[in-house]
Every structure is written in structure tokens, then in C-alpha cells.
Amino acid sequence: MxxxxxxxxxxxxxxxxxxxxxxxxxxxxxxxxTRPPPPTAATAAVVVADASNEAGRRAFDRLNCGMCHSIGGRGNTDSPLDGIGARRDRAAIREWATGTGAARDRLPASIVRRKARYVDDPDLEPLVEYLSRLK
Ligand code: HEC
CATH class of the missing domain: 1.20.5 (Single alpha-helices involved in coiled-coils or other helix-helix interfaces)
Structure with missing residues (x-):
């Protein structure tokens, strides 16, 4: 070459x-x-549900429900709330959480007084929603 x-x-x-x-x-x-598929109405609903569940879970911590109750072994295991959504409907959960209605007569007065502060909490509904899904 x-x-x-x-x-x-x-x-x-x-x-x-x-x-x-x-x-x-x-x-x-x-x-x-590779993009994720665009959100549909169904996925949007799941996102909203998760968000309210998250708010409820946080409210449980913030309001110190774990002082007397546990969920999944976290908190006071003397009174677990696991499966509460299967035992009580939402209205009853709300009453027991706030010491109102029928629950008022069944709880000790000191507990009723303590629970009264939850009635006006802005996260009470997400909290009730969260608990009602524990089945
Ligand atoms: C100072 C203690 C105390 C605190 C704090 C407390 N609870 Fe309770 N709660 C009780 C007692 C006592 C009962 C009735 C006995 C039981 O069910 O264990 C009860 C019952 C309940 C029940 C019905 C349980 C069942 O098995 O039927 C729910 C639901 C509930 N509480 C939710 C809450 C939520 C939500 C919070 C926080 C916002 C909270 N509680 C904070 C003491 C407390």
C-alpha cells in the first residue's frame, strides 16, 4: 500500500x-x-383518596390518638383500632372519636372531655375516612 x-x-x-x-x-x-400514561378519572380518584387517607393518618398522629389507641401495633395496644372500619360505620367512628352521641354515655367523663377537643378539628373528616377504611 x-x-x-x-x-x-x-x-x-x-x-x-x-x-x-x-x-x-x-x-x-x-x-x-417513556412517559407515564396520562391520568384518567379513575387514577385521579385514587390520588384524591390517598391524599385524604394521608391527611387522616397524619391527624391520628397529630391529635395523639396513639396515646390510647394503636394502629398496626403503633401506639397504645390496649385499645387497637385495627379493623375498626369493619366493626363500626362512619357515624359511629365519628361519635367514638369525639365522645359524642351514643359514645358519650359509654366513655368515662374524663375521656369525653378530652375527646371534645377533636370535634372542631379541620382534619376530623379525613381522620374518620382513614379509620373507616381500616377493615
Ligand atoms: C385518653 C385516651 C383516649 C384518647 C387520647 C383517644 N381515645 Fe378513642 N377511646 C378511648 C377509650 C377509653 C375508648 C373506649 C374503649 C375502647 O374502645 O377501647 C375509645 C374508643 C374509641 C373508638 C371506638 C373503638 C372501638 O373499638 O369501638 C374510636 C373509633 C376512637 N376511640 C377513636 C379515637 C381517635 C380517632 C382518637 C384521636 C383523635 C382517640 N380515639 C383518642 C380513649 C381515648
Missing amino acids: TRVVRAQVLAATTALLVVALAAVFAALRNREP
Whole structure:
């Protein structure tokens, strides 16, 4: 091989390499990005439900319900609320949580007084919702 031919082969190989790299690059850049499917009404409903459950769970902690009750072993296991949603309906859960209605006569007066502070809590409904789903 003469020097000229060798130089030509080298130039051709380099050009091919550049084209090949450009093609690989273009292919990588043009690849369809993997996006999650757009939210449907169903997924939106699940998101809302999760959000209210989260607010309820946080309210349980913030209001110190765990001082006397436990959920999943967290809190005072003397009075677990696991499965409360299967034992009582939402109205009853609300009454027992706040010491009102029928629950008022069945709870010690000191507990009724303590629970009275929950009545006006802005997160009472998410809390009741959260508990009613513990089945
Ligand atoms: C100072 C103690 C105390 C605190 C704090 C307390 N509770 Fe109670 N709660 C009781 C007692 C006592 C009972 C009745 C006996 C039982 O069910 O264990 C009761 C009963 C309940 C019941 C009915 C349980 C069942 O099995 O039927 C629910 C629901 C409930 N409480 C929710 C709550 C929520 C929610 C909070 C926090 C916002 C809370 N409680 C805070 C003492 C407390």
C-alpha cells in the first residue's frame, strides 16, 4: 500500500466512523421518552383518596390518638383500632372519636372531655375516612 492509498483508507474509515456515531447519537436522542400514561378519572380518584387517607393518618398522629389507641401495633395496644372500619360505620367512628352521641354515655367523663377537643378539628373528616377504611 502506498502512503497515498493508506491515507485515503484512513480518511474513508474516519468518515464512516463519524457518520456511524452521528447515526447512533440521533437514534438515542430521537428515542420516544417513556412517559407515564396520562391520568384518567379513575387514577385521579385514587390520588384524591390517598391524599385524604394521608391527611387522616397524619391527624391520628397529630391529635395523639396513639396515646390510647394503636394502629398496626403503633401506639397504645390496649385499645387497637385495627379493623375498626369493619366493626363500626362512619357515624359511629365519628361519635367514638369525639365522645359524642351514643359514645358519650359509654366513655368515662374524663375521656369525653378530652375527646371534645377533636370535634372542631379541620382534619376530623379525613381522620374518620382513614379509620373507616381500616377493615
Ligand atoms: C385518653 C385516651 C383516649 C384518647 C387520647 C383517644 N381515645 Fe378513642 N377511646 C378511648 C377509650 C377509653 C375508648 C373506649 C374503649 C375502647 O374502645 O377501647 C375509645 C374508643 C374509641 C373508638 C371506638 C373503638 C372501638 O373499638 O369501638 C374510636 C373509633 C376512637 N376511640 C377513636 C379515637 C381517635 C380517632 C382518637 C384521636 C383523635 C382517640 N380515639 C383518642 C380513649 C381515648
